[in-house]
Amino acid sequence: MRELSLHILDIAENGIAAGADHLLIRVEESGASDRLMLSVEDNGRGIPPEKINHIEDPFVTTRKNRRVGLGLSLLATAAKRCEGDITVEARPGKGTRVAASFRRSHVDRAPLGDMAATLAVLILGNPHIDFRYTHRVDGREFILDTRDLKTEPGGLSLDDPMVVHRVSQFVRRALEELAAGPNLSPSMEGTDA
Amino acid sequence: MPKLTVEDLKHIKAKTATAMALRLGETRATITVHMGTCGIAAGAREVMKALLGEVAAAERPDVRVLAAGCLGTCASEPNVTVAFKGSEPVVYQKMDPAKIRQVVQRHILNGEVLNEFVLGK
Numbered sequence: 001m002r003e004l005s006l007h008i009l010d011i012a013e014n015g016i017a018a019g020a021d022h023l024l025i026r027v028e029e030s031g032a033s034d035r036l037m038l039s040v041e042d043n044g045r046g047i048p049p050e051k052i053n054h055i056e057d058p059f060v061t062t063r064k065n066r067r068v069g070l071g072l073s074l075l076a077t078a079a080k081r082c083e084g085d086i087t088v089e090a091r092p093g094k095g096t097r098v099a100a101s102f103r104r105s106h107v108d109r110a111p112l113g114d115m116a117a118t119l120a121v122l123i124l125g126n127p128h129i130d131f132r133y134t135h136r137v138d139g140r141e142f143i144l145d146t147r148d149l150k151t152e153p154g155g156l157s158l159d160d161p162m163v164v165h166r167v168s169q170f171v172r173r174a175l176e177e178l179a180a181g182p183n184l185s186p187s188m189e190g191t192d193a
Numbered sequence: 194m195p196k197l198t199v200e201d202l203k204h205i206k207a208k209t210a211t212a213m214a215l216r217l218g219e220t221r222a223t224i225t226v227h228m229g230t231c232g233i234a235a236g237a238r239e240v241m242k243a244l245l246g247e248v249a250a251a252e253r254p255d256v257r258v259l260a261a262g263c264l265g266t267c268a269s270e271p272n273v274t275v276a277f278k279g280s281e282p283v284v285y286q287k288m289d290p291a292k293i294r295q296v297v298q299r300h301i302l303n304g305e306v307l308n309e310f311v312l313g314k
Contacts, residue, residue, distance in 0.1 A: 001233070001234055006233050006234070006238060009228070009233055009238055010230050010233050013228055013229070013233075013260070013262070017262055070230045070231075071230040074230070074234075114238075114242075117238055117239070117241075117242045118238060120241075120242065120245060121226075121228065121238050121241045121242070121245075121260060122260075124241075124245060124258055124259075124260070125226070125228065125241070125258075125259055125260020125261075126260065148202075149202065156202065156205060156206060159257065160254070161244075161245050161248040161249045161256075161258050162248075162249040162252070163205065164245060164249075165245050165246060165249040166205045167205060168245070170201060170205065
């Protein structure tokens with residue numbers, strides 16, 4: 001996968017396929033510790049105990065339409081290549097949390113990429129599911145919670161391509177601002193590198 | 194960085210109010226982008242992004258866009274299924290942003306099946 005946001009889309013789709021109706025997606029970037037962490041937490045049916053020790057094996061899958069399960073093994077490979085790792089906590093019947101960490105400045109770390117597109121695809125493709133996206137960069141934070149979109153004045157219909165298109169444009173701008181960092185201070189940047 | 198504010202929501206809502214009023218009618222066509230690991234790695238998200246922009250610009254409230262899982266034909270991803278009410282669904286293979294725009298313009302808006310992109314033909 002060329003972008004971490006594509007891994008996020010893939011892992012989130014796994015949660016949806018597992019019957020989740022609420023997903024928490026987090027991205028946390030820290031310049032000081034040079035780490036990037038991402039996590040996807042769902043309230044789907046979890047992973048059966050007999051499969052949990054094989055989650056990184058691409059030839060282990062619960063699906064019936066093909067015999068390979070590449071998503072988690074691709075994410076694990078990407079994280080390990082960048083001095084990171086993945087953790088998977090699954091409680092059968094309650095949900096799954098997949099987290100991956102990376103050295104943020106590692107030369108092999110894929111860019112986060114178009115997170116606004118990932119969220120747009122998730123929201124439009126699954127308008128009945130609630131998503132909460134939290135993105136933190138050095139203590140600054142952006143949050144998008146689709147429950148706010150549905151419940152605030154009059155509500156927005158998230159199965160409407162035009163609405164999701166607008167929401168995605170808003171998210172793209174907000175994330176660009178977050179990445180640019182209004183208080184970017186050169187003295188902070190170099191200290192822990 | 195704040196959350197999405199009430200003002201932002203009002204802004205989005207105002208811009209989309211007309212389309213939402215029209216949407217009360219029934220769905221005539223459903224476009225499904227297959228979004229398995231294989232599809233995503235092959236570019237399904239970019240196809241969906243282009244599709245979203247094209248359908249939003251067409252202002253056609255009778256067209257629905259959905260995401261679904263792997264179709265089982267991973268080598269031909271990104272796959273997109275177009276289903277008109279009352280007709281057999283058509284599966285398009287190896288889609289990219291330019292091809293999906295053609296599908297919207299010619300198949301969705303004009304009723305013409307693009308045989309050169311159809312899977313298994």
